[in-house]
Amino acid sequence: MDVSLVYITIDSVSKARELGARLVEERLAACINILPGMTSIYRWQDKIETSEEVVVIAKTQTDLVDRLTQRVKSLHDYTIPCIIAIPIHGGNSDFQRWIYQETAYIKE
Numbered sequence: 001m002d003v004s005l006v007y008i009t010i011d012s013v014s015k016a017r018e019l020g021a022r023l024v025e026e027r028l029a030a031c032i033n034i035l036p037g038m039t040s041i042y043r044w045q046d047k048i049e050t051s052e053e054v055v056v057i058a059k060t061q062t063d064l065v066d067r068l069t070q071r072v073k074s075l076h077d078y079t080i081p082c083i084i085a086i087p088i089h090g091g092n093s094d095f096q097r098w099i100y101q102e103t104a105y106i107k108e
Contacts, residue, residue, distance in 0.1 A: 002062035003099045008072055009053045009082040016054040019075055028068040029058035030102035059099045
């Protein structure tokens, strides 16, 4: 039972809520956390940029990370959205089991 956190950034709380709702409805994530008020400083097209963003954390099965990534890319406004998976090692096994139960495993 392998589960992961998927860290995503997006440009507004309303878009984060829409994205999160879609991922949970489609059973690609068991739970979404939305953390507004994040500032990003990054290089884009050879310029240093600063922007206000929202962090979205999705909890899912590790086997669904690729599918979740493709779905986020299809829904996201950014040319190259930040989507990074972090495997969960340790913690509450009951919670990890719940993540697994609430997400669908669909073989590609």
